Amino acid sequence: MKKFAVGIDIGGTYTKLGLVDEKGNCPVQSKLPTKGHSDIDDYLRKIKTEVDKLVDEIGECELIGIGIGVPNGNYFKGTIEHAANLEWKGIVPLIDKLKPIFPDIPAILTNDANASAYGEGIFGAAKGVSEFITITLGTGLGSGIVINNKLVYGNNGFAGELGHTRAVENGRECGCGKKGCLETYCSSTGLKRTLLEMLAVKKAPSKFRDLGINDFHGEEITEEALNGDEVAKAAFEKTGYILGRSLADFVAFSEPKAIYLAGGLVSSGDLLFDPTRKSFEEHLMTIYKGKVEILPSGLMDMNAAILGAAALIWNEYQ
Amino acid sequence: MKKFAVGIDIGGTYTKLGLVDEKGNCPVQSKLPTKGHSDIDDYLRKIKTEVDKLVDEIGECELIGIGIGVPNGNYFKGTIEHAANLEWKGIVPLIDKLKPIFPDIPAILTNDANASAYGEGIFGAAKGVSEFITITLGTGLGSGIVINNKLVYGNNGFAGELGHTRAVENGRECGCGKKGCLETYCSSTGLKRTLLEMLAVKKAPSKFRDLGINDFHGEEITEEALNGDEVAKAAFEKTGYILGRSLADFVAFSEPKAIYLAGGLVSSGDLLFDPTRKSFEEHLMTIYKGKVEILPSGLMDMNAAILGAAALIWNEYQ
Incomplete structure (x- = not known):
């Protein structure tokens, strides 16, 4: 069964997500507004709905994990910390909140700039x-x-x-x-x-x-x-x-x-x-x-942010 | 048998060397002039003589390797490259030349500033x-x-x-x-x-x-x-x-x-x-x-340069 990582890029205005295979192909993607979800649990349930839709679109596939790029993301703690451009204030334990919603696959987050570096290294001009x-x-x-x-x-x-x-x-x-x-x-x-x-x-x-x-x-x-x-x-x-x-x-x-x-x-x-x-x-x-x-960058005209987020997972998987 | 690493600090004027145990004790040390040895093979044979003397002083012991800190030392190649303050010009393959003289133990070199960092991490204030x-x-x-x-x-x-x-x-x-x-x-x-x-x-x-x-x-x-x-x-x-x-x-x-x-x-x-x-x-x-x-630094009143050079070896050994 074909394997995909979910790449999620959380921006101030929109959240973009897609399924990314090991070569960096992203055949299906989607987006939803980040704004207007002061309740983070509600936001994460919407993410789940979008991921389910993407999986339906692809047909048979295996999800190997969820990678997230987000401003002020803390890789070690799985938290978003004091992000100026997001509605969730203070320290948000995003990964802990995501676990019950996706209990069977690992989830990792990092800040958006680090996700870009992963994307460049795994799928882009810095491969090798x-x-x-x-x-x-x-x-x-x-x-x-x-x-x-x-x-x-x-x-x-x-x-x-x-x-x-x-x-x-x-x-x-x-x-x-x-x-x-x-x-x-x-x-x-x-x-x-x-x-x-x-x-x-x-x-x-x-x-x-x-x-x-x-x-x-x-x-x-x-x-x-x-x-x-x-x-x-x-x-x-x-x-x-x-x-x-x-x-x-x-x-x-x-x-x-x-x-x-x-x-x-x-x-x-x-x-x-x-x-x-x-x-x-x-x-x-x-x-x-x-x-x-x-x-x-080798990812200039592509969904660099989604690829970067997904690369977080492919990096661990390989 | 008690184990020691040989630490050698090659400076513009003097070369200092000593035997260093795994705790950073340096019970015996010695020095010789760096200047006046335009023939590097001759210089390395003198190093060998000094090391033999130190081993004699200690008595029964096992040498686990030779670590060298030297200006413009290239860790990857084992060379000294264009060092302004040394007599040997151009690129000197120091490790290659050292091998026949000490055929039984590994030798590593790096530049003196990097050796200091090794010393600090293995024996000094940065331990752990x-x-x-x-x-x-x-x-x-x-x-x-x-x-x-x-x-x-x-x-x-x-x-x-x-x-x-x-x-x-x-x-x-x-x-x-x-x-x-x-x-x-x-x-x-x-x-x-x-x-x-x-x-x-x-x-x-x-x-x-x-x-x-x-x-x-x-x-x-x-x-x-x-x-x-x-x-x-x-x-x-x-x-x-x-x-x-x-x-x-x-x-x-x-x-x-x-x-x-x-x-x-x-x-x-x-x-x-x-x-x-x-x-x-x-x-x-x-x-x-x-x-x-x-x-x-935690090595201020000690033989920091010798300890740093020896730490190169203890770092690999541990």
């Missing part, structure tokens, strides 16, 4: 690579670090917060309470803040002079930069410069074989990769120069 | 701790990172160069060719450079106004600071501030349980630890605050 880092450039900057084929969790499960390392001294205010964090520069939000800064620095004409920052959109910044907008181009240059410089420091920590970039910002392609790679090589110690690649 | 970082503040800044009870080597054996992460933007020139590296601020050399800077910044009287930087000595800076020299105190304050801030970023990478400080500068005690801990807590992300300790 034992030392790598994934950086997800979305609204914020998430990161997952793999050393010796294992995800780095740290002493309490909170390792890998590279978005909150210091990119700029006394820099931009970050949601975490610190200043100058990498994610305030390198993320879709960071790009918009940099565009704003560049509108102040530069005199070139730009479509964005007529818009407020709340009306900036990543795809449009890319499009205008490709059309020659000097200000938008400068925003990408600075984003890449700061990202490359920080990635060079991360290499001095774990010396990965490669760093994979994922998330919405990566669809900007060379606009982002060119200045990032240039700054990266410039800031690397000599012993690392030319030896570490910066590559796009 | 599975997630930690050691920082050795000597002439430079060496570091060893332990994750999940294993030393982090990286893809080619060059992980853990935390002394060459960016502490200050466009900062001091570093021997590695980059600018603003942590070791240009946080090391005994860094302290002297900071003292020089503080002599320029401050107007307070200081004994050091009559000395050139080549006549600054770490112990004297400590002594004067304890005697109330405002300039020397300010130099320690700045050193601790910069160190604590960088250590906070390292926590965002691997979330260790503790960070152990070793090396000559650590004998300055609270002069260094107080501002380091203060800055560390100030710069940590909220989720880490109060959860990661900065502690002195």
